[in-house]
Amino acid sequence: MSESALSEDTRAGPDGVDGGSTLVTIEDLFSDLSELTADDSSAETRSEIRDIAHLLAEAHERGLIEPSAPDLRVRDAAEAFVGSVIFASPLLVEDGIVDIADHLFGTTPYGVPVFLIANTCFVVLMTYALIEWTGRDKGEARMLLGVVPVRLVMTLVVSFLVATVLMTVWGRVGGWQSPIEAIARINVLWTVGTLGAALGDILSEGDPAVVTRAGESARSDRRPAPEIVDRIATTDSETGSASALSDSELVDAIHGEFDDLESVVDDSADRREINRIRNQTIQAAFDDEIQKYTSRDIAEAFVGSIFFSSPFLVEDGVFDVAAFFLSFRIGYFPVYFLLNTAFVPVMILALVYWAGPKDVRMSRPIFGVIPRRLVGTAAVSFLTAAALMAMWGRVGGWADPVIALARISVVWTVASFGAALGDIFPGESSGTDINDDLAAIARLAVEGGSIDRSRER
Structure with missing residues (x-):
């Protein structure tokens, strides 16, 4: 069976239930297979389940199926370090850092650098x-004081140290003659470096292969936990043959093994269970269709807009482009400004629905026509651009709101591209649809109002 046909067959879960609403992990799949092994003592059934387990282990090694709670490793800190350096380095030569830093520590009502504190927050x-709200909810294996993810602390510390060292070595902190000014400059670079550190950590495709004595490659850190492997015994020879398959061949092999398993099972309930596991497996690893629009999509758009817009915040060319937008008018209407404003939603539509990397379907549109993802992406990217431009002092203190809006629109253009890609690139997010969340909030508000009125009576 082809990969496209496979995805069409498995987008809906068993009995018509959408399988994309719940994250399926390698632990879940191995647990389900273990239950099938316990329920059936047939040697043939156990053999087929072992074959499926080998293929699932290979899919896990390739990063197609993730564990439920990724553990923090030394390698993650190294990846954060590299990502931070890559993102922060281009800004080291920008004089805009100095201007923004002057604004951050120069605004001090009652002696408090409010913008510096706001930027840190x-x-x-x-x-x-970026770490906790985007993509599918995988949780964190380690928490500080039971609340703060250790990965968050690691990312912030590594990126701050990188920004401090780079700014000091490259002579961008004025020799630390004014510590608060130096910290403000580092804070600007830290903003971008932290984004690179987080992306460098979480977007890594896994550890490189480790060469064994026999000359075979194995990604040891991506192996399922030992207690999971113990449930279903595997052999090196079969795992090695699975590693030679391409992703599409691995899809066909998984489907074929599930077909073989179904053929040796007589009980109809077991067959339904096998189909459920099959659907969850393919849904977890290979389904690229996006239908729901959740709060996590909004968070992803927020992060994506920051990712794309940050380099433009330090560029003085933004001022020149904004001035050009307002230079040509027909009557009272700035033509180029309006054309650019119309261009942004068209590009969002193109990136999300027409030319993007994922198969995004429009669901539950506003008024039956307007895509929710278009409105959300445009709004989030605009608010992000406006907040960053205002906080970093790039709108001239709002002395002329029209000029400030034109400057924001320049950054908004780029931020909207990042918001669109940041939303759809991770795939369909876990969680409930935002319409359902809003409906639940509305019900609670109505019920609360009814209770208050009954008490007044």
Whole structure:
């Protein structure tokens, strides 16, 4: 069976239930297979289940099926370090860092650098959103004080140290003659470096292959946990043959093994269970269709807009482009500004629905026509651009709101591209649809109002 046909057969879960609403992990799949092994003592059934287990282990090694709670490793810190250096380095030569830093520590009502504190809080929120709120909910294996993810602390610390060292070595902190000014400059670079550190950590495709004595390659850190492997015995020879398959061949092999397993099972309930596991397996690893629009999609758009817009915040060319937008008018209407404003939603539509990397379906549109993802992406990217431009002092203190809006629109254009890609690139997010969340909030509000009125009576 081809991969396209496979995805069409498995997008809906068993009995018509959408399988994309729940994250299926390698632990879940091995647990389900173990239950089938326990329920049936047939040697033939056990053999087929072992074959499926080998293929699932290979899919896990390739990063197609993830564990439920990724553990923090030294390698993650190294990946965060590399990502931070890559993102922060281009900004080291930008004089805009100095201007932004002057704004951050120069605004001090009652002696408090409010923008410097606000930017620091923003960095923490942005990093937390990128690590915890985007994509599918995988959780964190280690928490500090039971609340703060250790990965968040690691990312913030590594990126801050990288920004401090780079700014000091490259002579961008004025020799630390004014510590608060130096920290403000580092804070600007840290904002971008933290984004790179988080992405460098979480977007890594896994550890490189480790060469064994026999000359075979094995990604040891991506192996399922020992207690999972113990449930279903595997052999090196079969695992090695699975590693030679391409992703599409692995899809066909998984489907074929499930067909073989179904053929040796007589009980109809077991067959339904096998189909359920099959659907969950393919849904977890290979389904690229996106239908739901959740709060996690909003968080992903937020992070993506920061990712794309940050380099433009330090560029003075933004001012020149904004001035050009307002230079040509017909009557009272700035033509180029309006054309650019219309261009942004068209590009969002193109990236999300027409030319993007995922198969995105429009579901539950506003008024039956307007895509929710278009409105959400445009709104999130605009608000992000406006907040960053205002916080970093790039709108001239709002002395002229029209000029400020034109400058924001320049950054918004780029931010919208990042928001669109940041939303759809991770795939369909876990969680409930945002319409259902809003409906639940509305019900609670109505019920609360009814209770209050009854008490007044």
